[in-house]
């Protein structure tokens with residue numbers, strides 16, 4: 001039967017296709033409700049499904065985003081099936097505005113699949129960002145790092161297999177499985193809160209491993225609500241907000257005259273001048289970062305050739321589940 005619900009052909013094309021992330025993870029868009037037109041319909045509280053020009057919808061969506069009129073975007077929802085290491089899930093679950101149903105390690109045997117970071121990802125503790133890593137990959141010790149992880153995993157896996165083999169309750173047998181173990185969940189969120197999640201998690205300050213998921217999900221959003229995606233990228237990802245002090249610094253360099261922007265010729269501000277406007281060292285650094293040449297923009301376009309079937313992942317998970325031989 002043909003549906004009367006609004007659908008988007010680009011989103012239909014990826015529905016139920018599983019996109020690999022990291023070594024054993026995935027994201028699939030399982031379902032969605034609505035698109036850009038539904039944001040507009042809600043904003044205008046309009047009747048029926050009348051068609052509008054894309055340019056009109058685009059203008060409204062960009063206006064709503066700029067002015068943080070967010071409730072119309074809560075009318076659109078997206079539902080994902082995702083598998084990620086538990087340490088990624090712990091960061092992800094902090095986003096409280098989603099509905100989540102995670103696989104149960106009390107009920108099911110856990111697949112013994114662990115995340116093994118690539119050689120390029122094993123870097124030193126960052127000196128400037130206490131929460132992150134930076135610098136060249138630690139090639140010289142990569143092998144040893146992997147071996148140390150593997151040792152813990154082997155020990156944890158054989159302990160788990162032994163316990164479930166001896167009929168120890170699964171809810172207890174699992175308690176020392178490491179954070180690198182993969183878990184999975186269904187995750188449903190409205191468009192407004194998805195954009196908030198994506199803004200925080202595609203940001204370079206987010207941990208690489210959760211970013212990898214957020215980037216794929218942004219590519220899915222691009223197919224569900226392309227105009228919203230475009231506005232989000234322009235205003236939130238590649239745009240920025242400025243504080244009072246930051247604006248004061250910029251107004252020293254450029255001003256508005258007769259409806260035009262005019263450069264204050266010859267004017268320069270060094271870090272001390274900016275600090276005098278009330279910005280801390282850190283804020284000065286951040287302002288320079290905001291105004292520095294932008295790097296290449298992140299390409300969120302989904303690579304359809306990477307998509308795999310759900311059965312493919314189900315098989316991989318199934319094969320990693322302990323084969324229990326109860327005494």
Ligand SMILES: Cc1cc2nc3c(=O)[nH]c(=O)nc-3n(C[C@H](O)[C@H](O)[C@H](O)COP(=O)(O)OP(=O)(O)OC[C@H]3O[C@@H](n4cnc5c(N)ncnc54)[C@H](O)[C@@H]3O)c2cc1C
Nearest residue numbers: 091094095096097098131193196197200201203205206207
């Ligand atoms: C780079 C980075 C580093 C982080 N480091 C840490 C860390 O070291 N330790 C740590 O514990 N967390 C850390 N977090 C998690 C962070 O503090 C947030 O918990 C997480 O990003 C979820 O954000 P949120 O609360 O805005 O999102 P959501 O939970 O999705 O909430 C969305 C919005 O709803 C509103 N909201 C939701 N619940 C409430 C509530 N109870 N009361 C009031 N308003 C509410 C808020 O406006 C909120 O912004 C980090 C996050 C990032 C991105």
